[in-house]
Amino acid sequence: MTVTSDPVTVATPSAHGRRNRFLIWFALPSSALAALLVGAVMLAALGTNPVTGYRALVTGAFGGSYALGATAVKAVPLLLVGVGICIAFRANVFNIGGEGQIAMGGLAGTATALALPGLPSPVLIPLVLVAGAVGGGCWGAIPGAFKAYFNVNEILSTIMMNLVAVQIMNYLLAGPMVDKSSGSVGGLIPQTRLLSRHSWLPIIVPGTQLHLGVLFSVLVAIGVYVLLWRTSFGFRLRAVGLSREAATYAGMPVRRTIMLAMTLSGATCGLAGSMLVVGSISHRMVTDGSLTGFTGSAGFNGIVVALFGGLNPLWTILSAFVFAGLLVGGSAMQVVTNVPSDLIVALNGLVVVFVVSLDYARRRARMAETAARYQAPTLGLAPPTEAVAGAAEEERA
Amino acid sequence: MSQFFTSNILTATVATGIALAAPFLLAALGETIGQRSGVINLGVDGIMLLSAFGAYYAALQTQSLVTAILVGIGVGALLGLVTAVVSVTLRAEQGISGIGIYLFALGFSDLLFLKLVGTPLPINQLSAVKVPLLDRIPTAGGMFFKQNALVYLAFVLVPVVAFVLNRTTYGLNLKAVGENPAAADSLGVSVTVVRYSAVILGSTLAGLAGAALVIETGIFQENLTQGAGFIAVALVYFGAWRPAGVMAGALLYGLTAAVILSWKGLGIIPLSVSDLAATAPAVITVLALLTVARRFRQPAALGKPYERGS
Numbered sequence: 001m002t003v004t005s006d007p008v009t010v011a012t013p014s015a016h017g018r019r020n021r022f023l024i025w026f027a028l029p030s031s032a033l034a035a036l037l038v039g040a041v042m043l044a045a046l047g048t049n050p051v052t053g054y055r056a057l058v059t060g061a062f063g064g065s066y067a068l069g070a071t072a073v074k075a076v077p078l079l080l081v082g083v084g085i086c087i088a089f090r091a092n093v094f095n096i097g098g099e100g101q102i103a104m105g106g107l108a109g110t111a112t113a114l115a116l117p118g119l120p121s122p123v124l125i126p127l128v129l130v131a132g133a134v135g136g137g138c139w140g141a142i143p144g145a146f147k148a149y150f151n152v153n154e155i156l157s158t159i160m161m162n163l164v165a166v167q168i169m170n171y172l173l174a175g176p177m178v179d180k181s182s183g184s185v186g187g188l189i190p191q192t193r194l195l196s197r198h199s200w201l202p203i204i205v206p207g208t209q210l211h212l213g214v215l216f217s218v219l220v221a222i223g224v225y226v227l228l229w230r231t232s233f234g235f236r237l238r239a240v241g242l243s244r245e246a247a248t249y250a251g252m253p254v255r256r257t258i259m260l261a262m263t264l265s266g267a268t269c270g271l272a273g274s275m276l277v278v279g280s281i282s283h284r285m286v287t288d289g290s291l292t293g294f295t296g297s298a299g300f301n302g303i304v305v306a307l308f309g310g311l312n313p314l315w316t317i318l319s320a321f322v323f324a325g326l327l328v329g330g331s332a333m334q335v336v337t338n339v340p341s342d343l344i345v346a347l348n349g350l351v352v353v354f355v356v357s358l359d360y361a362r363r364r365a366r367m368a369e370t371a372a373r374y375q376a377p378t379l380g381l382a383p384p385t386e387a388v389a390g391a392a393e394e395e396r397a
Numbered sequence: 398m399s400q401f402f403t404s405n406i407l408t409a410t411v412a413t414g415i416a417l418a419a420p421f422l423l424a425a426l427g428e429t430i431g432q433r434s435g436v437i438n439l440g441v442d443g444i445m446l447l448s449a450f451g452a453y454y455a456a457l458q459t460q461s462l463v464t465a466i467l468v469g470i471g472v473g474a475l476l477g478l479v480t481a482v483v484s485v486t487l488r489a490e491q492g493i494s495g496i497g498i499y500l501f502a503l504g505f506s507d508l509l510f511l512k513l514v515g516t517p518l519p520i521n522q523l524s525a526v527k528v529p530l531l532d533r534i535p536t537a538g539g540m541f542f543k544q545n546a547l548v549y550l551a552f553v554l555v556p557v558v559a560f561v562l563n564r565t566t567y568g569l570n571l572k573a574v575g576e577n578p579a580a581a582d583s584l585g586v587s588v589t590v591v592r593y594s595a596v597i598l599g600s601t602l603a604g605l606a607g608a609a610l611v612i613e614t615g616i617f618q619e620n621l622t623q624g625a626g627f628i629a630v631a632l633v634y635f636g637a638w639r640p641a642g643v644m645a646g647a648l649l650y651g652l653t654a655a656v657i658l659s660w661k662g663l664g665i666i667p668l669s670v671s672d673l674a675a676t677a678p679a680v681i682t683v684l685a686l687l688t689v690a691r692r693f694r695q696p697a698a699l700g701k702p703y704e705r706g707s
Contacts, residue, residue: 046512094492152686155439155492156634159627160686163679171672290620300500307493340511342619345504349443352497356489360702 017372020365027362028308031354039347048337060332061325067332069208075324076217076279077102077272077295081302082309082316083224084140084268089311090228091261092241093147097158098269098299099291100165101136105270106277106294107172108135110192110285113278114177117196124198129216129274136270137263139165144262148255154262162299166291173287191286201279213279218317220268225313237261272298297345301327304348307355323348401663408539410659411652416544418651419551420445420610424629425636425643426551426558427602432633433562434595435575435698436484439495440476441603442626443502448472448607450506453617454513456520465520466547466608473604476502477597485592488702499626507619519615523547547609552644554602559640571595575696578703588703603629628682635685637693646685653678 040050061071081098088095095101109132116124143161146152170190179193201211228234240247240257248254276294277285287294305323309316330344401407424441431438438444452469456462476498483494523545532542562568573581574591582588603626610625611617628650636642654675661671 042508096492096496146683146687150687152683153634156631156686157683159624160631160679160683163624163628164676164683167672167676167679171670174672175670290623292620297500300496303493303496304500340508342504342508342511346501346508347504349497349499349501349504352500353483353489353494356494356497357483357487359490360488 016368020369023358023362023365024369027358028310028355031351031358032308034354035347035350038350039343042343042346043337043339046339048339053333053337053339056336057326057329057333059329060336061329065205066208067328069205069210071321071325071328072214073209073211073279074296074328075320076213076275077298078302078305078324079217079221079317079320080268080272080275081298082305082320083221083313084265084272085303085306086309086311086313086316087224087228087237087268088261088265089306090241091237091258092244093144093258093261093265094155095140095143095158095262095265095269096155096299096303097140097143097161097266098302099295099297100158100162100299101139101266101269102273102276102295102299103165103169103291104139105132105136105267105273106285107169107177107273108132108270109274110195110277111177113195113199114192117198119198121198121200121202124196125201125212125278128199128278129271132274133267133271136273137267140266140269141259141263144259144266147262148258162291166289169287169291169294170289173285177285179284189286190289192284195278195283199278200283201275209281211279213275217272217275220271221313221317224268228313233257233260269299269302272302296327301348304352307352401659401665404536406659406663408536410655411540412543413658414648414652414655415541416548416613416651417654418647419544419548420606420613420625421629421632421650422551422644422647423547423554423606423609424603424626425632425647426554426640427599427606428630428633429599429636429638429640429643430558430562430571430602431596431599432699433575433638433696434571434592435578435696435701435703436481436592436596437491437495437630437700438477438480438484438596438599438603439492439627439630440480440498440502441495441600441629442622442624443495443499444473444476444480444600444603445607445610445622445626446506446620447476447502448604449611449621450509450607450617451604452608453520453611454509456612457514457518460521462521462523462612465612466605469604469608469611470601471604473601473607474597476604477600478593480600481593481596484702485589485596488704491700491702503620506621510617510619514617517616517618520612522615523612545612547605547612550605551609555640555644562640567591572696574703575698578698579705582703582705592703628678631682631686634695635682638696646682649681650678653681 040054043050043053061067081102084098085095109128112128112131113124116127119127139161143154143157146157147154173192174188174190177192178188179191180188181193201213204210204212204215228238236247236252236257239250239252240254244254285294301323305320306316308323309319326344326347330341333339334341424445428438428441448469451472452465455468456465480498483489484491525543526546526549528542532538562572570581570586571591574586574588578588606629611621614621632643632646632650635646636644657671657674657677660666666674
């Protein structure tokens, strides 16, 4: 889509320039602020003092080493899904299937840990994580291939894959993978047996939940940043995302890139799934019959996290930590003020709506800024296209 | 297996399938209207959730299902307005803004439920309305003509929506806006007005679908829809943006689900694999997306915000 730059912006940079700079730098923080304000109104409407509520939230999320540890652990799946979303969205493919990919990764990792309980930790843990990535990667590759080779809308196919994944999870955890010793009055509980101690992610800071997965997920995020901005594959991926036609014209393997983007996106989600199991407190995989029960909606919240991180894996690290704080703090707030933590889910949704609502104005502002910076003549020349402005923006990033 | 083909069970299964299909059909018809105008509304599931809660709460307060349905419709229209502002005026990426609205409604509906209701109380259900004479037809009568009013409404809306889309000025304008907004604009059709009205109309039907779902279930719970709204969106693609095709998809979906329920009850498929069998509707939809639905072209401007001069 070609968007014309606004000549007035170039001519009088002062007023418009300020507005543009505001949009570029403050669109994301003000989206979050707006959502929190709506949350404050909701809290007040529910008869809770918003200050009390938010203080409980912040204390619960960031007050003290235990809270910080819990927040960091909560951030792991959000970060891993978030960087997966960065990969997919940068290629302009919308992966809504994080939930299912997490579940499939969790199942693959769990199956590995159940099958090889005797292996030493340094071998078993990497195996479990790789299995998780493979499981999620396969679940992402299917809609990826459908998109690339059959032009099937990926939003729909990933949603359908979620619906299939939840049933597979319920079947496996109640059937082939069930813990047969857990029998109670109502039949077997749909969960696996306790995983071998060798598969547990080691705790880094004693007395907290902080496990090795936190460090590892940060490394994955850095790795994805390098992949996207420092390798030719990443360049191709972003080129395909900016303009499929231009990438085709440049001779890039567009279809393969789309499929690989979805596969990698699924792989990081699957990694998140296996970490949810071996980094959990229960150290087994349990289902309550829904995907959310296992994932904690990380597949959707990861989208929020990635958008808020500007689809940049490095900013996504910070963004994941902040949103994990909201989730952990939300539970604390529920205890103190008796406001259900669903409030946080609703606020996450609002953040998404606000971010994407401002995104169009933000993109325009960027293009105007880029045009102003390069002193593009306003007459006689074609205005910068979205692709050009986007590329210039990324060069600076 | 042979017991399944006794006429009583077959009749009951088909009747259940048709009833199950109704909320999907309502939501999918609404989505069809919106998508024909060029707007993807992925927040349908959220709209259904909040409308279902609105209808449920109204039913608890007033004991009147008519009020409940009206509240459901009202909530749908309101969320439709929000969706329209975000996707038409603010030109947001529709695939993502819809997920935002879904997340908001998912959290907000449960928040309201826990704070306003707390313990789940059942509400009245709509009684079946027998169509005079037709309900006496052997077998078919029991299958088709002993449903509740909302089920009839859903199926009656199929030709109505088709008529509006294909035979009225409004419908032709709407399709023009979905195919080539610039051309429609140049002929004096307001893209904004058409898209706003289409999205609000579609969301109203999603609201009705939410009300129908909660009335059918008789109770509200967290995430009541279990993704029904997303399936409705898929059915639009399945039905190639045509009301009759969408109806076929909804029926296929509802009937598959009903057959699996029935087989589970009869022990034809063992309980342990019933979860796997429950994937059948989703798998069938994906396969349909892969095969049949690909032959039809989607509205050319689908998902693309319109801007003059671009």
